[in-house]
Amino acid sequence: MASFDLSALGISGPILLLLGLLSLASVSVLVARLLALWTIGTGRAKRDEALEKLARGEAVTVSDQGPADRVLLRATALIETGVSVEVLTSELEQRGNAESHALYRGVRFLELVGMIAPLLGLLGTVLGMIQSFRSLELAEGAANASILAGGIWQALLTTAAGLVVAIPALVGAAILTARAEAGSEEIERTMVGALSSASQRMKK
Template identity: 50%
Template sequence: MISTLTRGGPVIGVLAVLSLISVTLIVVKLLDMRGALGGQSGRDAAYEAWRKGERASALKTVEAGKSPLDRILSAAMSGLIAGRRRTALTEELEWRGNQELDRLSRHIRTLELVGMVSPLLGLLGTVLGMISSFQELALAEGAANASLLAGGIWQALLTTAAGLVVAIPSAVSASLLGTRVDRIGVAMETAVGRLMTLEDADGEAAEEA
């Protein structure tokens, strides 16, 4: 197998490096996003405590969480407890949320780049291989047989196959990871929105009393 791949020339070596980078980034991102949407039961308990007016207890509950949702919710609760203006607090939560999403999105663009470049490198290897094969055929001045030409062609096509093998997992992983980041972003907005709804409901109840 290794002997067959080495016949693809230096392009195969480049694709092997890209494949290693791709696999490493996929594993790193999976570990990075593990549990990013977890801890919902703890947040539900915090919402219930907030509704009952037990703000310190609610804040302590979300501070114990480790997900981006817990961190953004903790910042929102801390701001409300401190009595910050809603506009200023919203702006702070926006940049905190963007910061979390930027961290989670890191290296996904690299995976997309690998998925885009790999098939092009494979095609480049194929074109170079075909040029070499036909050059040998021309130098043989008709003495070359069909098996020699076929051998050169399949070695050239090998780089295209290798490029696709590297590109497909990278492109699919980048798409799935990007979708998960979007889900986390929506979940953060929902978490903060739910807290603000509870806060507004408490304020309305106090005014009516």
């Protein structure tokens, strides 16, 4: 079976290895976060029903399936204890901010990979070109164009690898950001609904 030897690429080999590790890490983070955010917008009808019951003073059962559900659970527990609207607002803002912040987990890492990978690829290309010209200088006899050409394609390989790693990472970061924003909007919507339900309940 044919095998690829990174040592044959000289100084560019370690750069390619590092890019491979970054690619593996970014794909793992992206898949994990996509699975976590996949159902971020589900359960709205059940939450709306729970908020209506909460406003009428009826018993409410909420399943812990997502960040908006956890905010509603917290709101339900606080309303049942009879806290004031001011205390409820403060508590929900803290919980909502914490849940919203957690939704963006992994985005900064993917953005960082998207910025670093092309620079690492460029660094590998520069180092590879230096190595190629050095080999050409040390070659005995007449200069051989194949020596230079072989070194150049090996050097440019790291630039291509850097872009291959960076582009999916940046696309993944954009997708996760969109899902996180949708989740944050649902959290805010649930918070507003809970405060409205609490106000209606207190008027009765």
